[in-house]
Amino acid sequence: MTGVAFMLGGRTFRHGVHPAEHKEATRSRPIERMPFVDEYWLPLAQHIGAPSKASVSPGQKVQRGEVIAEAGGFVSTFLHAPVTGTVKAIELRPHPSGKQLQTIVIATDAFASQKITTLERPAQDADAATKAAFIQRGGLVGMGGAAFPTHVKLQVPKGKTVSFVVLNGCECEPYLTCDHRVMVEQAEQVMRGLDLILELTLAKRGAVGVELNKPDAIEALRQAIGTRPVEVVGLTVKYPQGAEKMLIDALSSREVPSGGLPLDLEIVVQNVGTAAVLAGLFDHGIPLIERAVTVTGPGIRRPANVMVPIGTPVRQVIEHCGGLLPSAGLVVLGGPMMGMAQKSLDVPVTKGTSGILVLDQSTKTVSEEPCIRCGRCLEACPMFLNPSRLAQLARAELHDELAALHVMDCFECASCSFSCPSHIPLVQLIRVGKALVRQKGSSQ
Amino acid sequence: MFGVALTFGVILAIATRTLRVYEDPRIDDVEGMLPGTNCGACGQPGCRAFAEAVVSGSQKPSGCTVSSPDGLALIAEYLGVEAGTQNKRVARLHCAGGTSSVRRLARYDGLPSCRAAFLVNGGGRACSWGCLGLADCERACTFDAIAMNAEALPVVNVEGCTACGDCVEVCPLDLFTIEPLANKVLVQCNSPVTGPEATRACAVACDACGRCALDAPTGALVMKGGLPVIQDAGRCDVTCTLRCPTGAIAEVVGNQFQPRRRLEVAS
Numbered sequence: 001m002t003g004v005a006f007m008l009g010g011r012t013f014r015h016g017v018h019p020a021e022h023k024e025a026t027r028s029r030p031i032e033r034m035p036f037v038d039e040y041w042l043p044l045a046q047h048i049g050a051p052s053k054a055s056v057s058p059g060q061k062v063q064r065g066e067v068i069a070e071a072g073g074f075v076s077t078f079l080h081a082p083v084t085g086t087v088k089a090i091e092l093r094p095h096p097s098g099k100q101l102q103t104i105v106i107a108t109d110a111f112a113s114q115k116i117t118t119l120e121r122p123a124q125d126a127d128a129a130t131k132a133a134f135i136q137r138g139g140l141v142g143m144g145g146a147a148f149p150t151h152v153k154l155q156v157p158k159g160k161t162v163s164f165v166v167l168n169g170c171e172c173e174p175y176l177t178c179d180h181r182v183m184v185e186q187a188e189q190v191m192r193g194l195d196l197i198l199e200l201t202l203a204k205r206g207a208v209g210v211e212l213n214k215p216d217a218i219e220a221l222r223q224a225i226g227t228r229p230v231e232v233v234g235l236t237v238k239y240p241q242g243a244e245k246m247l248i249d250a251l252s253s254r255e256v257p258s259g260g261l262p263l264d265l266e267i268v269v270q271n272v273g274t275a276a277v278l279a280g281l282f283d284h285g286i287p288l289i290e291r292a293v294t295v296t297g298p299g300i301r302r303p304a305n306v307m308v309p310i311g312t313p314v315r316q317v318i319e320h321c322g323g324l325l326p327s328a329g330l331v332v333l334g335g336p337m338m339g340m341a342q343k344s345l346d347v348p349v350t351k352g353t354s355g356i357l358v359l360d361q362s363t364k365t366v367s368e369e370p371c372i373r374c375g376r377c378l379e380a381c382p383m384f385l386n387p388s389r390l391a392q393l394a395r396a397e398l399h400d401e402l403a404a405l406h407v408m409d410c411f412e413c414a415s416c417s418f419s420c421p422s423h424i425p426l427v428q429l430i431r432v433g434k435a436l437v438r439q440k441g442s443s444q
Numbered sequence: 445m446f447g448v449a450l451t452f453g454v455i456l457a458i459a460t461r462t463l464r465v466y467e468d469p470r471i472d473d474v475e476g477m478l479p480g481t482n483c484g485a486c487g488q489p490g491c492r493a494f495a496e497a498v499v500s501g502s503q504k505p506s507g508c509t510v511s512s513p514d515g516l517a518l519i520a521e522y523l524g525v526e527a528g529t530q531n532k533r534v535a536r537l538h539c540a541g542g543t544s545s546v547r548r549l550a551r552y553d554g555l556p557s558c559r560a561a562f563l564v565n566g567g568g569r570a571c572s573w574g575c576l577g578l579a580d581c582e583r584a585c586t587f588d589a590i591a592m593n594a595e596a597l598p599v600v601n602v603e604g605c606t607a608c609g610d611c612v613e614v615c616p617l618d619l620f621t622i623e624p625l626a627n628k629v630l631v632q633c634n635s636p637v638t639g640p641e642a643t644r645a646c647a648v649a650c651d652a653c654g655r656c657a658l659d660a661p662t663g664a665l666v667m668k669g670g671l672p673v674i675q676d677a678g679r680c681d682v683t684c685t686l687r688c689p690t691g692a693i694a695e696v697v698g699n700q701f702q703p704r705r706r707l708e709v710a711s
Contacts, residue, residue, distance in 0.1 A: 428560050
């Protein structure tokens, strides 16, 4: 039972919850490749920031890896063809957000070799701005789920310095194992990616934070360290250990100021998957055209970790994994805590899709009871907010009070909803409250 | 002690006379004649401010959309000014996709509020631009002028609506606009999707066939972004709605969602 000893020994943050892990189904399954499907749907908005601008037109032939959309601003990124084929249309298609957004539809050329058209790489001694532009050209975004353009984070603003780079390998969401498999199978690339981030940010030290329920990943990464000024730190298994601010707290015992960024503490955090793609981009010129996705849950016939080309319809990925079981119920993109429930399977896998989770019909729909003031949500909230109070204020639409109680610090980890014995949809109410504050502004 | 009291008493007595700010007593009277809802539809922060504006002559009494015509006449008579003509405006919903028209893809089990459902994959409906039917506007309406009908669509009672704009603000899909009641034609769809894709999601969606634009007087109505846009409401009448295959553009007289006037075919 070394696992228990490990779990007791890890560093961590204060508060948080312990949801059941459910990672057994896929954690030891190697990432498999998925055959090409007939059609790929590439929404122009797959990342935080301005949507990309299509640079191809219907009828045009595209090579796998070729740029099909350019950045629509600084906080935006490029988009590449995941497959060799023909642009069928650029039209409104369903998006995982529930909206319908402009999407480039590519029909696969069944007879093409599917060789990747690589990007021209910058010289080894190119300056930081050139390299950042190259990362943007490679279409890189954070692969943890938020999909924030990577080049923005790696371009250190004037007057700021970075001393410490953190790679996030916590994967604290239940069910998900794609980061785990990337760390085990691509430990060298992850370390190479960390090298590149250290080089770009001029940071001196780096660390990889991994939860202690992934001993094989920790082992593989430690083997790959070599002579680097890098440490692999085992962290207590607790949700949301993988949230940026919680990870920083666990590793450095420091707190990111309210409304601030890790950069204020001279820290940059990147996901391990992003680091692996970064290595492929700089070493081989391969842009972000595919990602590892965990397809799992009690409603799926054959749970697996799959390398999915960006833009593959979710329905096809599920079919690749044996299809839905008759008991299948809710389908969620991402993990069960922060993922987004879907109303249709006809949405594409985007750069930020880390998992396809199919729950079954035994997942209970609970009814809300009155708050009994037990305080469990306060003990769960990793940001030390008062979720119960915020939910009440959101119901009453009191946006000034919400802002005064730092509702905008909530990053919607759902620990409060998870811990509430009265099943109050706390995080949903807080999300409504955040939308209200964004709409009305705060008078402070 | 008495001396101190006397001193201050004298100072206060002088101050009330010398520092007095004259306020037109008519403001109080006019405020008393206003409905006192502080709804803001007149463009002023409240009824008091509106009373000041009316007394100063910068606004006509008819700026108040809540008062009845009789009430306005009373104010006008009291001040000896013209009441002005009230161009009645009401909130109109740009969606007709009720529960029997719009396809439902999933059941939404969360908080019964449009703004909450909007954040969860945009609710369970196939159309991501239409009414969610969870009645945030009904709850927001200060004048109880909005009632959900059997199709889970909000019906604005034009008698009660004061055009205050609370529903416009609360709707997460921005489906309400404030329109003059005299406008006879209304586009009751918000979906930019065109062709069969549009009608697959909702039976009363605009599929952008463009018949209305052809039937309307030149330039009065144009197709833009997959939807008809009324450019000159005064020149649009029932003719441009008669050939609409789905009813996405409709003639509205009074409340919305009344039976549609059909093209009469000569036998």
